[in-house]
Amino acid sequence: MEGASTRGVLSHLSLLEVQARSRGSQVPQQPSRVKELKAKVEALTSQRDQLKAELQIHKKLQKLRAPVDGEDEEMDVDSESSELFHLMARHSELTDLLHAHNLIGGYDAITTNRGKSMCFSLATQYEGVYLDTYNLELNLKPNVRISRHNIPPFIPLNSLAEQSDLQTDVRAFLATVSQHLNAFAGRRQQLKLVKEQHKSVEVMESNLLCSILVLMFTVPKKKTPLLCMLEYTDHTRCLPTQVHLNCEDELLPDSPKWKKNCSLLMEVPVHRALTAIKKASDIV
Amino acid sequence: MSEENAKEVKQLEAEVKLLQAEIRALQQQRQDSWENVSFQFRGQMQDALAFVCGRTQDLEETVVSRLKEEVEELEKDLKLQTQMNGISLNSCITKTLPSRGPEVVQQVCLSGRSSELVFQVEFQLSELKDGSRTERRIRDLNLVLDSSDLQSLSSFLSRVEETRDLLLFFRTIRSFSEKCDDRTRTFQHFQEKFPSIVSLPKGCGSEVMTLNHPELPGCGFFIHWCLDVSTGGAVTPKIQLLSKIPEKALQMFPGQPAGGGAAEAFQSLLRILGPEAAMESIIRAVSLSERDELSD
Numbered sequence: 001m002e003g004a005s006t007r008g009v010l011s012h013l014s015l016l017e018v019q020a021r022s023r024g025s026q027v028p029q030q031p032s033r034v035k036e037l038k039a040k041v042e043a044l045t046s047q048r049d050q051l052k053a054e055l056q057i058h059k060k061l062q063k064l065r066a067p068v069d070g071e072d073e074e075m076d077v078d079s080e081s082s083e084l085f086h087l088m089a090r091h092s093e094l095t096d097l098l099h100a101h102n103l104i105g106g107y108d109a110i111t112t113n114r115g116k117s118m119c120f121s122l123a124t125q126y127e128g129v130y131l132d133t134y135n136l137e138l139n140l141k142p143n144v145r146i147s148r149h150n151i152p153p154f155i156p157l158n159s160l161a162e163q164s165d166l167q168t169d170v171r172a173f174l175a176t177v178s179q180h181l182n183a184f185a186g187r188r189q190q191l192k193l194v195k196e197q198h199k200s201v202e203v204m205e206s207n208l209l210c211s212i213l214v215l216m217f218t219v220p221k222k223k224t225p226l227l228c229m230l231e232y233t234d235h236t237r238c239l240p241t242q243v244h245l246n247c248e249d250e251l252l253p254d255s256p257k258w259k260k261n262c263s264l265l266m267e268v269p270v271h272r273a274l275t276a277i278k279k280a281s282d283i284v
Numbered sequence: 285m286s287e288e289n290a291k292e293v294k295q296l297e298a299e300v301k302l303l304q305a306e307i308r309a310l311q312q313q314r315q316d317s318w319e320n321v322s323f324q325f326r327g328q329m330q331d332a333l334a335f336v337c338g339r340t341q342d343l344e345e346t347v348v349s350r351l352k353e354e355v356e357e358l359e360k361d362l363k364l365q366t367q368m369n370g371i372s373l374n375s376c377i378t379k380t381l382p383s384r385g386p387e388v389v390q391q392v393c394l395s396g397r398s399s400e401l402v403f404q405v406e407f408q409l410s411e412l413k414d415g416s417r418t419e420r421r422i423r424d425l426n427l428v429l430d431s432s433d434l435q436s437l438s439s440f441l442s443r444v445e446e447t448r449d450l451l452l453f454f455r456t457i458r459s460f461s462e463k464c465d466d467r468t469r470t471f472q473h474f475q476e477k478f479p480s481i482v483s484l485p486k487g488c489g490s491e492v493m494t495l496n497h498p499e500l501p502g503c504g505f506f507i508h509w510c511l512d513v514s515t516g517g518a519v520t521p522k523i524q525l526l527s528k529i530p531e532k533a534l535q536m537f538p539g540q541p542a543g544g545g546a547a548e549a550f551q552s553l554l555r556i557l558g559p560e561a562a563m564e565s566i567i568r569a570v571s572l573s574e575r576d577e578l579s580d
Contacts, residue, residue: 130419
């Protein structure tokens with residue numbers, strides 16, 4: 001009995017020892033795990049609340065910007081911060097509208113030099129692709145004068161300024177310059193597309209303004225070379241005003257087939273016209 | 285003790301999982317609604333957002349007044365752009381479309397007006413980063429116009445939709461509406477100057493101005509002023525003189541240019557004098573003897 005109790009005490013002690021040892025290693029471990037998790041729960045809860053709040057705000061702003069009939073009454077914007085919400089909605093609307101002005105090729109007018117000058121951007125685009133944007137600064141006083149710009153020198157800015165009466169109508173002047181720049185950008189893009197899409201057509205000559213383009217075609221069967229000169233005398237357009245063919249076979253340019261091709265080149269951008277002419281097997 | 289601890293750990297772990305799932309769902313929801321209408325949170329907007337989310341110590345008055353200042357700046361800016369561009373936009377809605385690859389595609393819907401011409405434009409804008417520059421491209425251009433002169437614009441519009449030349453579209457409708465305004469101004473000017481002779485039966489924005497002498501109701505002249513829009517976007521006014529003179533009168537004066545000759549004579553006048561002076565001389569001719577009334 002005694003032995004048993006001794007054993008009992010001993011075994012109890014050893015049990016305590018084991019417990020103590022295991023607790024010794026567990027005690028600092030478990031609370032830290034709990035602490036860690038508790039901290040995580042706290043962080044996640046605040047993240048969730050943040051997201052909820054943002055979503056709520058987004059919803060409110062969306063409603064303020066496009067109120068659905070009848071719904072604007074029951075909007076639960078707290079009266080205290082409703083001014084803030086209205087300002088936020090208007091802010092986002094204005095930002096979008098200004099962005100839209102940029103997308104549609106607006107001049108992005110900025111008043112500089114304490115109202116004495118204005119800067120304008122002139123965007124160019126061809127067949128849906130936005131190309132280079134040019135900048136122009138006008139001094140407004142004492143009279144309107146072009147002060148700085150990065151428009152290529154072969155665009156005759158000064159004579160355009162005279163023609164469109166820059167002094168009285170800045171907008172008309174900008175419209176004309178923009179038209180010239182877009183036509184130039186378009187012709188240059190066409191040339192780039194010809195080089196990319198029509199490897200068998202050789203570009204013999206072109207100028208900076210892209211107002212002259214000389215192409216060398218190869219007519220199938222006899223592999224006759226055919227020289228084609230496109231002249232773009234109207235610098236406000238992307239289409240040629242004259243097409244001239246030159247060939248050893250003097251009858252070829254006057255053939256009905258090539259007369260038709262010439263009028264196609266007058267009416268359709270050159271890279272597209274070439275695709276059609278190639279399809280008809282008139283050139284290699 | 286250890287059991288209790290393990291229980292707590294399990295509970296917390298479950299809570300974490302739950303929260304994580306909730307956050308994922310909210311993030312998805314945020315992404316969806318942001319894509320539907322993307323708001324730009326820049327400048328003072330960011331501070332305002334921080335304030336309404338309770339992330340800042342700033343006072344509401346400060347946040348409101350700073351945002352107000354920025355909104356006023358933007359209003360001024362928009363006014364300037366509207367005036368310079370001759371195009372007034374009243375709504376722009378952007379949605380981000382799910383895209384494959386590195387391209388970002390947005391569906392943009394714009395509405396606005398250029399003078400009397402009301403338009404709605406829809407297109408996709410794709411942006412592709414290529415090194416340091418971004419290639420921006422328009423796709424699926426859709427144009428809706430509300431104008432009485434729609435017929436003269438229709439072939440231009442379908443060409444623009446085909447070539448997706450958004451900038452050309454806006455340059456053209458701007459010059460088109462400017463020329464419409466010129467016509468309206470000129471017609472109104474003549475109607476005010478010669479009220480007994482000039483009438484605008486279809487309103488001052490229409491293509492036709494009618495000239496009638498009050499004592500000769502059977503005779504009439506019409507100035508038909510239309511605007512030709514080429515597929516390339518060039519806007520050219522075409523002004524013609526048409527006449528309505530009874531057969532009998534024509535038979536009585538076979539040599540007079542009142543019939544077919546008048547139209548050609550008017551074209552020469554146009555070339556020599558320009559539209560306003562040419563029209564005025566026709567109006568004076570139609571008014572016959574009413575010199576007193578005319579010499580204003």
